[in-house]
Structure formats: structure tokens, C-alpha cells
Amino acid sequence: MDNFKFEFQRRQTSKIPREKILEELEKVAKSFGYKDFTQDQFNDVANIHHYTAIREFGTWEKTLEFLRKKLKEKGIDFEITSRRSKYSNQEIFDEMERIWRLLSHRPSENEWTAINPKISYATAYRRFGGWTNACLKFIEYKSGGEVTVSEETTEENEETETNRIFKAKTDRKRRKIEKSRTIPLSVRVKILSRDNFRCVFCGKSPATDIGTKLHIDHVVPFANGGENTLENLQTLCEKCNLGKSNRMAINRVK
Numbered sequence: 001m002d003n004f005k006f007e008f009q010r011r012q013t014s015k016i017p018r019e020k021i022l023e024e025l026e027k028v029a030k031s032f033g034y035k036d037f038t039q040d041q042f043n044d045v046a047n048i049h050h051y052t053a054i055r056e057f058g059t060w061e062k063t064l065e066f067l068r069k070k071l072k073e074k075g076i077d078f079e080i081t082s083r084r085s086k087y088s089n090q091e092i093f094d095e096m097e098r099i100w101r102l103l104s105h106r107p108s109e110n111e112w113t114a115i116n117p118k119i120s121y122a123t124a125y126r127r128f129g130g131w132t133n134a135c136l137k138f139i140e141y142k143s144g145g146e147v148t149v150s151e152e153t154t155e156e157n158e159e160t161e162t163n164r165i166f167k168a169k170t171d172r173k174r175r176k177i178e179k180s181r182t183i184p185l186s187v188r189v190k191i192l193s194r195d196n197f198r199c200v201f202c203g204k205s206p207a208t209d210i211g212t213k214l215h216i217d218h219v220v221p222f223a224n225g226g227e228n229t230l231e232n233l234q235t236l237c238e239k240c241n242l243g244k245s246n247r248m249a250i251n252r253v254k
Helices: 018-031 039-045 050-057 060-073 089-103 109-114 121-128 131-143 166-179 185-194 238-244
Strands: 214-218 233-237
Touching: 018 039, 018 050, 018 060, 039 050, 050 060, 089 109, 089 121, 089 131, 109 121, 121 131, 131 185, 185 214, 185 233, 214 238, 233 238
Parallel strands: none
Antiparallel strands: 214 233
């Protein structure tokens, strides 16, 4: 009798299993004498790209640490030779502030590199998992806390869509976000990046104006039907946001 079970739910075939990723990591580790290796070295030996491992484990450092624990269970010592940057977060932030002040705006990769920095762009990028994230953490550090959202909204983690009805679910989710008081972190980062991490009214930024705190504000207030669309969100400093209250914004810093 045929015991094959027909199931309606499809398995996702595009995602590489963790077991396969670990198999590739172990293969590369063995080829380097069970000492840690760079992302480029992994790509030279493995049959998958290092981005696949990072998507699975979060960062390259976490990937190597996971590998170390798994090899230890097999009685194999995997040596991590501390390739991590010697610079502290404080030192990276100090260099970001110096360059930011020198340029009077958020530096791009080319601008950062052209100034001959004490700390490389890649160091900040790797430490915080991306340049936008590095700038966001720097702004929060200068503000003395997390960048806040007006109307007492809170951070929300976005769900990852993985099945075959991705588009339909994404559309429903987008509409839900637009109607919700909650503004996801990814949207907040987009607004801050678009507005160059400064108040669109007065132009102040925590990077260049000590004590400035940034808020994500609704142009048309939520209470008046305003939604969480990119067009209806803006970056304001705390002073301008409190002064605006529930009035609609009409003038922006160009």
C-alpha cells in the first residue's frame, strides 16, 4: 500500500537548511586547520555565500561562535583569533562625530573614506550591521536614548513573509501598519535616513547640536486620520515636535 501523504502546505524550497549551512562551515573550518576565517575565505571554499550564513545566524561573529559550539560538541577545538575590531563603540562614535561635524551632514561611504579617517568605514559597518544602523545608533547615543516616535507609539517587529502568498500578506500588513499607531523600526530608520538624521523644521541634528533629541512625527496627526506612510512621517526635534502639537506641518527645511 502506498503510504505517501499528500499535504496541501508547500515546503519552502528556496531556504537552505541550517544543517547544510553548518556542513559548509565545518568544511571551510577544516580546510583552514580549524581556525577562524573571513567571509571572503568562506566564499572561496564553500558552495554557498556567506550572506546565507549571516541571514541564518545574524552576524558573521555569531556564525563563527555557533560553529565553535557545534565543533566543541564533537570534541574539536575551533580557534577564534579575535578578528573583531580593536575599537570600542565609544571610539567609533567619537570618529563619527568628528567627521559628521566636519561635513555638517551625515557622511556617505565615499565622503568618510576621502577624509582619511582614523577608523575605517567597514569597521563601523560591520560593528552595527550596516551603515544606516550605525548612524541610527550614533544618533541615539548623542540623544541620550532611543529615537522616539510621537503620539506615544511603540516599536514593532516586522514579520517575515516566507510562503507563496507573500504579496497578499505584505499588502494586508502594509495597510495594517498604516492604520496602526505603531511605527515599525524599519520605517523609522527610513524616515531618519531620508531626512538626513535632522529636524526638518529647524535643521538640528544630535550629531552637530548637543542635546538635540529626534522624534518621528505624523504630518497629519494620527488623531486626525493620519497614517504611517512615508509621505505622512517626518523627523522633528523634540522642541519643534512639542511646538507643533496637533497642527499640520507646512514648512520644512530644504
